[in-house]
Amino acid sequence: MEIRESEQLFSRAKELMPGGVNSPVRAFQSVGGTPRFIHRAKDQYLYDEDGNAYIDYIGSWGPMILGHNPDFVLDAVWDQLQYGLSYGAATALEVEMAELITEMVPYVEMIRMVNSGTEAVMSAIRAARGFTGRDKIVKFEGCYHGHADAMLVKAGSGVMTAGIPDSSGVPRGCTADTLSAVYNDLDSVQQLFEQYPEEIACVIVEPVAANMGVVVPKEGFLQGLRQMCNKYGALLIFDEVITGFRLLANGAVGYFGITPDLVTYGKIIGGGMPVGAYGGRRDIMQLVAPLGSVYQAGTLSGNPVAMRAGITQLRYLKAHPEVYQQVDSLSTRLRSGLTDIIQQHHAACTVNGVGSLSCLYFTAEPVTDYASAKQADIAAFRQYFHFMLDHGSYFGPSQFESIFVSNAHTMRDIEKTLSDAEDYFSGK
Numbered sequence: 001m002e003i004r005e006s007e008q009l010f011s012r013a014k015e016l017m018p019g020g021v022n023s024p025v026r027a028f029q030s031v032g033g034t035p036r037f038i039h040r041a042k043d044q045y046l047y048d049e050d051g052n053a054y055i056d057y058i059g060s061w062g063p064m065i066l067g068h069n070p071d072f073v074l075d076a077v078w079d080q081l082q083y084g085l086s087y088g089a090a091t092a093l094e095v096e097m098a099e100l101i102t103e104m105v106p107y108v109e110m111i112r113m114v115n116s117g118t119e120a121v122m123s124a125i126r127a128a129r130g131f132t133g134r135d136k137i138v139k140f141e142g143c144y145h146g147h148a149d150a151m152l153v154k155a156g157s158g159v160m161t162a163g164i165p166d167s168s169g170v171p172r173g174c175t176a177d178t179l180s181a182v183y184n185d186l187d188s189v190q191q192l193f194e195q196y197p198e199e200i201a202c203v204i205v206e207p208v209a210a211n212m213g214v215v216v217p218k219e220g221f222l223q224g225l226r227q228m229c230n231k232y233g234a235l236l237i238f239d240e241v242i243t244g245f246r247l248l249a250n251g252a253v254g255y256f257g258i259t260p261d262l263v264t265y266g267k268i269i270g271g272g273m274p275v276g277a278y279g280g281r282r283d284i285m286q287l288v289a290p291l292g293s294v295y296q297a298g299t300l301s302g303n304p305v306a307m308r309a310g311i312t313q314l315r316y317l318k319a320h321p322e323v324y325q326q327v328d329s330l331s332t333r334l335r336s337g338l339t340d341i342i343q344q345h346h347a348a349c350t351v352n353g354v355g356s357l358s359c360l361y362f363t364a365e366p367v368t369d370y371a372s373a374k375q376a377d378i379a380a381f382r383q384y385f386h387f388m389l390d391h392g393s394y395f396g397p398s399q400f401e402s403i404f405v406s407n408a409h410t411m412r413d414i415e416k417t418l419s420d421a422e423d424y425f426s427g428k
């Protein structure tokens with residue numbers, strides 16, 4: 001595979017941007033080699049600057065559940081452009097977006113649009129602290145909630161692969177109130193509540209942890225969190241930046257039947273544009289400025305072009321529940337195919353996943369939390385990753401990222417990827 005253009009761009013990029021990128025995991029640091037510079041994307045494919053095509057299993061890290069550049073989303077964006085890019089004033093589109101989300105997810109009574117998942121989480125935590133008058137927060141090791149200071153404690157995603165336990169530049173005071181618990185381990189949460197019964201403002205959790213690979217909540221885990229939060233007067237926040245509108249049209253609530261107090265969104269709700277949101281109970285959201293005392297603002301928040309893209313994608317998802325059956329069945333086939341291959345070749349691997357989120361871990365042991373995810377053999381993943389990339393399947397360049405499948409993928413794509421994986425494990 002010829003990648004000369006990407007190589008040249010990467011060497012220019014490295015002179016000008018840290019690691020040559022604007023977000024760490026894109027730099028291929030944990031797998032080595034040259035990141036592909038992407039020229040365009042359509043449906044299930046990415047095309048790099050050398051003209052190579054890849055079946056894309058990243059989907060911009062989640063937003064592209066309908067595949068890249070669906071014509072009807074593109075048409076809506078073209079149409080919106082003629083009216084202007086930003087006004088810094090209220091629009092009908094924001095009302096439509098708020099109506100759509102609160103209709104699709106009924107426990108979301110009020111919502112605030114922001115520009116990224118990081119901002120959504122940071123703001124939801126502020127609202128939770130403002131509402132409860134408490135400072136401490138509980139997060140889980142290996143869950144990623146964006147890069148706000150308070151959240152960079154045992155975080156997943158790029159922080160996990162880079163091997164940075166924490167980030168430098170975060171004052172100790174900023175994380176002093178961030179408590180870490182073990183995913184899928186209710187006792188670890190109970191201990192924190194017993195230690196600080198009246199100080200914990202909220203528990204924030206990815207209802208499916210999708211930033212340490214993919215770790216599915218054990219039966220009763222989310223329910224246990226709900227009960228503990230109720231008992232100790234803390235709020236439960238679902239960080240649905242990945243799972244929102246991906247597991248089902250109403251996200252994790254529909255899937256697991258547990259209702260949080262607040263929820264954060266990102267990725268899918270922007271349809272590929274930079275959008276985030278947080279929302280939930282009216283009595284909590286009424287505390288947000290200008291109604292209440294929790295300050296939060298944004299120059300470009302609710303940007304009209306971004307709203308139009310997001311609304312168009314969400315409307316489609318609402319009207320086409322079969323999208324979820326489709327991505328689930330493609331992913332189920334991917335997982336069962338990979339499971340067959342690793343069994344047949346006695347590979348020390350484990351397949352995790354739910355819905356359209358999957359992960360192939362290079363460890364034979366079950367992966368249920370951060371510690372077990374960390375057992376994965378990074379060097380083995382690296383080899384597999386490059387083999388698959390060279391054969392045209394583009395996975396997240398890290399052991400600890402999810403495989404995302406879109407509605408534009410076909411069973412043929414999945415079978416092609418499985419057949420390459422079969423070649424890899426059989427040593428062809």
Ligand SMILES: *Cc1c(COP(=O)(O)O)cnc(C)c1O
Binds near residue numbers: 115276
């Ligand atoms: C991606 C992600 C974030 C951060 O979103 P950005 O838009 O990258 O700031 C937060 N939480 C979860 C669960 C995520 O996957």
